[in-house]
Amino acid sequence: MTTVPTIALEGLTKRFGSLTAVDSVDLQVAQGELVSLLGPSGCGKTTTLSMVAGFLDPDGGDIRIEGNSVIGQPPSKRNAGMVFQSYALFPHMSAFENVAFGLRVRKLSGDEINRRVNEALGLVRLDGLGQRMPRQLSGGQQQRVAIARALVYRPGVLLLDEPFSNLDAKLRVAMRTDLVEIQKETGITALFVTHDQEEAMHISDRVVVMNGGRIEQVDAPSRIYRHPINRFVADFLGDANLVKGSFVGTDGDFGRIALKGNDMTGRLPAGRNKKGDEVWAMIRPEHIVMTAAGSAGDPKGENRVSGTVRRHAHLGASHIFEIAQDDIIWRVKRPDSHIALPAVGDPVDLTWRAEDGVVLYD
Amino acid sequence: MTDRRLPPVITWPAIAFLAVFLIYPIGITVAISFWDYQSMRGMDPAFLSKNYLKLLADSYYLGILANTVRISVTVTLLCLVIAYPLAFWITRLTGVMRALATFAALAPLMISVVIRTLGWVTILADDGAINAFLLWAGVIEQPLRLLYNEFAVIVGLTEALLPFMIISLLTSLQSIPRDLFHAASIAGGGAWTIFRRVMLPLSLPGIAAGSLLVFAISVSSFVTPRILSGGSIPMIANLVVDNFLVTLNWPFGAAVGIVLVVIVLLVFSVQHWITERILGAYR
Numbered sequence: 001m002t003t004v005p006t007i008a009l010e011g012l013t014k015r016f017g018s019l020t021a022v023d024s025v026d027l028q029v030a031q032g033e034l035v036s037l038l039g040p041s042g043c044g045k046t047t048t049l050s051m052v053a054g055f056l057d058p059d060g061g062d063i064r065i066e067g068n069s070v071i072g073q074p075p076s077k078r079n080a081g082m083v084f085q086s087y088a089l090f091p092h093m094s095a096f097e098n099v100a101f102g103l104r105v106r107k108l109s110g111d112e113i114n115r116r117v118n119e120a121l122g123l124v125r126l127d128g129l130g131q132r133m134p135r136q137l138s139g140g141q142q143q144r145v146a147i148a149r150a151l152v153y154r155p156g157v158l159l160l161d162e163p164f165s166n167l168d169a170k171l172r173v174a175m176r177t178d179l180v181e182i183q184k185e186t187g188i189t190a191l192f193v194t195h196d197q198e199e200a201m202h203i204s205d206r207v208v209v210m211n212g213g214r215i216e217q218v219d220a221p222s223r224i225y226r227h228p229i230n231r232f233v234a235d236f237l238g239d240a241n242l243v244k245g246s247f248v249g250t251d252g253d254f255g256r257i258a259l260k261g262n263d264m265t266g267r268l269p270a271g272r273n274k275k276g277d278e279v280w281a282m283i284r285p286e287h288i289v290m291t292a293a294g295s296a297g298d299p300k301g302e303n304r305v306s307g308t309v310r311r312h313a314h315l316g317a318s319h320i321f322e323i324a325q326d327d328i329i330w331r332v333k334r335p336d337s338h339i340a341l342p343a344v345g346d347p348v349d350l351t352w353r354a355e356d357g358v359v360l361y362d
Numbered sequence: 363m364t365d366r367r368l369p370p371v372i373t374w375p376a377i378a379f380l381a382v383f384l385i386y387p388i389g390i391t392v393a394i395s396f397w398d399y400q401s402m403r404g405m406d407p408a409f410l411s412k413n414y415l416k417l418l419a420d421s422y423y424l425g426i427l428a429n430t431v432r433i434s435v436t437v438t439l440l441c442l443v444i445a446y447p448l449a450f451w452i453t454r455l456t457g458v459m460r461a462l463a464t465f466a467a468l469a470p471l472m473i474s475v476v477i478r479t480l481g482w483v484t485i486l487a488d489d490g491a492i493n494a495f496l497l498w499a500g501v502i503e504q505p506l507r508l509l510y511n512e513f514a515v516i517v518g519l520t521e522a523l524l525p526f527m528i529i530s531l532l533t534s535l536q537s538i539p540r541d542l543f544h545a546a547s548i549a550g551g552g553a554w555t556i557f558r559r560v561m562l563p564l565s566l567p568g569i570a571a572g573s574l575l576v577f578a579i580s581v582s583s584f585v586t587p588r589i590l591s592g593g594s595i596p597m598i599a600n601l602v603v604d605n606f607l608v609t610l611n612w613p614f615g616a617a618v619g620i621v622l623v624v625i626v627l628l629v630f631s632v633q634h635w636i637t638e639r640i641l642g643a644y645r
Binding site: 055090 | 550
């Protein structure tokens, strides 16, 4: 089945002076999908969203919403709703009037406005708080009003610009869950900008990792986590051991890298693999099995190194170890439990499976 | 130990200064405004209402009062209408352009009102710049009477007081987050809706402050009306100056001065009441 994507970006480009903030970005978002634009500050994610919203005009490329190009159309004509990091509630209007704004603009009848605003406030679980002024609401409640305001006129797309960055950590996680629920319930197509990789992993159907104005990788969150396409993505999404080496050869789907002292086997990305290429071995800290020196370790762990515990930090649910193997430092993550963990200075063996290692180019 | 009922020591010099140079003179003026004055004898301490009655019962003086209020209201509205778009435009600029535009808008304050007013004379006079141009262009055959009338006074005062309105509006418009306009726009609001429902209500404090400032200065101005009307349209302040310095009828001059203060306080109260009613809801 071929359907028109709800949002389609084609060669989207924006320049600020000599800086290319967004560099020929191509992206398609399907009906009902929640897609995150993820990247460090200055990667072009917010600029991209601003162009979709219509606050900025692109220098090149096309934006189509529900099949129609919206280039040159003002934001008011794009049939979109938006949630801002600053909430951007109108301070002189009650929560009810904030939500009603988009309906009054559309000249709906008073009864219809009443019904739909109350329905929207119910959707974000703010029943009965309509008469409050924004300043009388908590940060989380204000952002719920903003979400209701963006959804009440049933726009084709929902744009969210780091909506939870101003909330405290616990509330942020709760709001994420609520947002996903609301998004699935309404079936709205959503484009979500964030610099928080955990947030992107949590809520997205697909994640778009951006860097320097370009898209590095687009895929489902767990695919990106397990199969990062390059060093930047591996490093930005989650924690990663990245050790430089040179490419030795292929072994089926796997590739071998010569590191200092040891060779390492890992999954190989399609395409380039020339002997002698400078590559990176990537392994997630939680995928490494750490055992006392001389023990068996993971029986299926093709990769093995020995080292000494140099640092240990207890983060609550997990422990982070730094293992020194000569001048290479391996980070290992272990869950907190009754199982005894090595102490600083202990010699340990690290083992991991080839399928958990990844061979990466820059 | 600090006594919380007393203002902090650091404010005492200011309080002393205001007490000596503001409160005391006003007190004296209020007292003098009830004194007696006879043209041959000068003034005598008394407690008479005749100075106020003279001002409020004589159609000549009432006319001056009405002129002053009418001119000041017109000037205030003109300043508002001219300054609002200008201030909005400045908030949209960035960097050097913004600094330059702000400077240009406020620069007139650095030149004496007298000099600027005399500048208007050379522009508005029968043989001034405007008439010379219109005659040359063949639009008119006789010079237009632009100077020495109410029009000239309004033009001069508007130009002189515009910077005060711009400063007030600029401060107010700058404090409205850009996201609010974006939010209104993406929700479907066109330019007019955004102006009427978001920008205008949120800039009300600036409109109120600027209007009050311009009105208060306009209502007490005397150089501009004296020069640009050639004395034909005296304003209240001219009456005060004339009575104190020319006819030496201090008691009447004091009464006029007090009425002027009352008018300003009245306008201030009304303005305060209106803004509180509109803004109180979300402050």
